[in-house]
Amino acid sequence: MITVGSDIFLMLGLASLPVLASIVYSRRRTKQLPPGPPRNWILGNLLDLVKTDDLIASVDKWQDTYGDVVSLECFGVTVIILNTLESCIDLLERRAANYSHRPKMPFVRELVGLDKSFGFMDFSQESIRGRRIANLAFKASAVRQYSPALENNVVILMQDLLKFPEGFENVLERRNIQLALSLIFGITLDGTNQQYITTTMKCVNSIAGNVLPGSRIVDFLPFLKYLPSWVSFKREAKRLNALVNDAFGSPFEDAKRRIADGTEHSSFVSLILASEEVQGDIDAEDFQEMMKWISGTMFMAAAESTTSTVRVFFKAMARFPAVQARAQEELDRVLGDRLPAMNDRPSLPYLNALLQEVIRWESIVPSGFPRRSNADDVYKGMFIPKGAVILANSRSISRHEHGKGSPDEFDPTRFLEGGGARPVLDYVFGFGKRECPGRFLAEVSVWITIVSVLKCFDIIPLEESGKEPTARRSGVIHGTTSLQCKVVPRNNVCRGMIQAKAAEMEAAQFD
Numbered sequence: 001m002i003t004v005g006s007d008i009f010l011m012l013g014l015a016s017l018p019v020l021a022s023i024v025y026s027r028r029r030t031k032q033l034p035p036g037p038p039r040n041w042i043l044g045n046l047l048d049l050v051k052t053d054d055l056i057a058s059v060d061k062w063q064d065t066y067g068d069v070v071s072l073e074c075f076g077v078t079v080i081i082l083n084t085l086e087s088c089i090d091l092l093e094r095r096a097a098n099y100s101h102r103p104k105m106p107f108v109r110e111l112v113g114l115d116k117s118f119g120f121m122d123f124s125q126e127s128i129r130g131r132r133i134a135n136l137a138f139k140a141s142a143v144r145q146y147s148p149a150l151e152n153n154v155v156i157l158m159q160d161l162l163k164f165p166e167g168f169e170n171v172l173e174r175r176n177i178q179l180a181l182s183l184i185f186g187i188t189l190d191g192t193n194q195q196y197i198t199t200t201m202k203c204v205n206s207i208a209g210n211v212l213p214g215s216r217i218v219d220f221l222p223f224l225k226y227l228p229s230w231v232s233f234k235r236e237a238k239r240l241n242a243l244v245n246d247a248f249g250s251p252f253e254d255a256k257r258r259i260a261d262g263t264e265h266s267s268f269v270s271l272i273l274a275s276e277e278v279q280g281d282i283d284a285e286d287f288q289e290m291m292k293w294i295s296g297t298m299f300m301a302a303a304e305s306t307t308s309t310v311r312v313f314f315k316a317m318a319r320f321p322a323v324q325a326r327a328q329e330e331l332d333r334v335l336g337d338r339l340p341a342m343n344d345r346p347s348l349p350y351l352n353a354l355l356q357e358v359i360r361w362e363s364i365v366p367s368g369f370p371r372r373s374n375a376d377d378v379y380k381g382m383f384i385p386k387g388a389v390i391l392a393n394s395r396s397i398s399r400h401e402h403g404k405g406s407p408d409e410f411d412p413t414r415f416l417e418g419g420g421a422r423p424v425l426d427y428v429f430g431f432g433k434r435e436c437p438g439r440f441l442a443e444v445s446v447w448i449t450i451v452s453v454l455k456c457f458d459i460i461p462l463e464e465s466g467k468e469p470t471a472r473r474s475g476v477i478h479g480t481t482s483l484q485c486k487v488v489p490r491n492n493v494c495r496g497m498i499q500a501k502a503a504e505m506e507a508a509q510f511d
C-alpha cells in the first residue's frame with residue numbers, strides 16, 4: 001500500500017525539514033502526548049508508518065509496549081491509535097463533535113479529487129446529505145427489499161463454483177461487483193461491459209492504498225502539493241484522478257441512459273432520482289453531479305469489502321473443518337434438502353455466530369477509516385492535538401473484546417452465549433456519525449453467501465499446496481488472497497438444488 005516511492009527523496013531534499021521539525025517538536029514537548037515508539041529527530045515516526053508490510057504486527061507490538069492509546073508523530077502531524085473499544089467509544093462517539101472529520105489527506109482528497117465523495121469529506125451538511133441519501137436505500141428496513149436479488153446472486157455464484165472448484169477467487173470478486181453494479185446502478189455484466197470489473201478493482205485498490213497515514217509524504221507536508229505537475233506523485237495523482245472519474249462516472253451515466261429509455265427502474269440511482277424525499281432538481285447538473293459521487297462512493301465501498309470478508313470465510317473453513325461440519329449439521333437439520341433463504345436466519349443460531357466469528361477473526365478494515373481531531377483535546381490526561389489523525393484499531397478490539405485468550409482460534413461458540421461489551425457487528429463498521437452506511441447490506445450479503453456455500457459445498461485445503469493463504473496489502477482494506485483451498489459439492493442433491501434453482505431463475509426471466 002505504501003506508494004511513497006521515489007518522491008520521498010525529492011521531498012526530503014526540498015523541504016527544510018530539520019528546522020520545521022525542531023519548531024514543531026519543541027512546541028509539542030510541553031504537552032503530554034500518548035506514549036509511543038521513539039521518534040527520529042527529523043523523520044519522527046515516518047519509517048515506522050511506511051513499514052506497512054508488517055504495520056499490523058508493529059501496531060500489536062506498540063499496544064503491548066505503550067498501552068491502549070498510542071501516538072506517533074511525523075513532521076508535526078500526530079497519529080493516534082485507539083486500541084480499545086472504550087477509547088473508541090469515548091472519543092469517536094461521546095466526543096463525536098470533535099472526531100468526525102476525515103484527515104486532510106491532500107493526495108487523495110485534493111489531488112486525486114475524492115473530496116467530492118461523502119466518505120472523504122469532513123463532517124458537514126454536504127456529507128450528512130450524502131449519508132442521508134445513501135440511507136434511503138441502505139438502512140436496515142430498506143435492505144430487506146434486496147433479499148431476492150441477494151439469494152439469486154448467490155445461486156449464480158454457486159453455479160460458478162461448480163465450474164471453477166479451484167480457481168474460484170476471481171469468481172467471488174466478479175459476483176460481488178456484479179451485485180453492487182446491479183443494486184446501485186441496475187447494470188448487468190455482459191459481453192459489452194467487462195471493463196467495469198478491471199476499472200473498479202484498479203480504482204478500489206488505488207484508493208485503499210493511499211488512505212492510511214504514511215502512504216504519501218504530501219499528507220504530512222501539504223505545501224508539497226504546489227510542486228510542479230511533472231513531479232512523480234503529481235503525475236500519479238493526475239492518472240488516478242482520471243481513473244476515479246471514469247470509475248465513478250461511467251456506471252452512473254450508463255444508469256441514467258437506462259432510466260431514460262425505460263429499461264431500468266429498480267436500482268439505487270433510479271430509486272433516488274424518483275424519490276420525493278430527495279428535494280433536488282433531478283435535471284440540474286449539480287444534482288446529477290452529486291448523485292454520481294454518492295452512488296459511486298457506495299459502489300466503490302461495496303465492491304471489495306464484502307468479497308474480502310467472504311475470502312476470510314473460505315480461509316477459516318479450510319483451516320477449521322470441525323466448525324464447518326457443525327455448521328453443515330445445523331443447516332441439514334433445519335433446512336433438509338432445500339437452499340437457504342434470508343428468512344431462515346432466526347432458525348440458524350450457529351450460522352449467525354459463525355458470521356460474527358468471520359468478521360471478528362480477521363478484520364478487513366483493521367485500522368478503521370482514519371478520522372481527524374477538530375480541536376485540541378485531553379483524554380485520560382493525554383494531549384490529543386488539533387489535526388491529529390485518529391485510527392480505531394478494530395483488529396485489536398476484535399482480538400481482545402471477543403477473542404480473549406484464543407484470538408487466533410476460529411470459534412463461533414464465543415458468540416452463542418453473548419459476551420463482550422457490544423456485538424462485533426457494532427464496531428467493525430466504525431463508530432458514531434461516520435459509521436458504515438453499507439453495514440446492513442454487507443451483513444446480509446455475507447450471511448446468505450456463507451450459509452448457501454456451506455449448505456452445498458465442502459471447503460477443503462489444497463493438499464499439494466502446503467502453502468499458507470497470503471495477506472494482500474491493499475492499504476486500508478486488508479484482504480487475503482491465494483486461498484489455497486477448493487470447493488467440492490457435498491453430494492448430487494446439492495448439485496441438483498443449485499441447477500434447479502438456476503433453471504427456475506432463467507425461466508422467470510422470460511415470463
Ligand code: HEM
Pocket residue numbers: 118119120131138297298299301302303305306309364365368369370428429430431432433434435436437438439441442443
Ligand atoms: C464487511 C464489509 C464492510 C466493512 C467491514 C465496512 C467497514 C467500514 C468502516 C470501518 C468504515 C469507517 C467508519 C468510521 O469512520 O467510523 C466504513 C465506512 C464506509 N462504508 Fe463500509 N464496510 C463494509 C461494507 C460496506 C458496503 C457494502 C458499503 C456500501 C454499500 C459501504 C459503504 C461505506 C461508506 C460510504 C463509508 C464512509 C462513510 C462516511 O464517511 O460517512 N461499506 N465502512
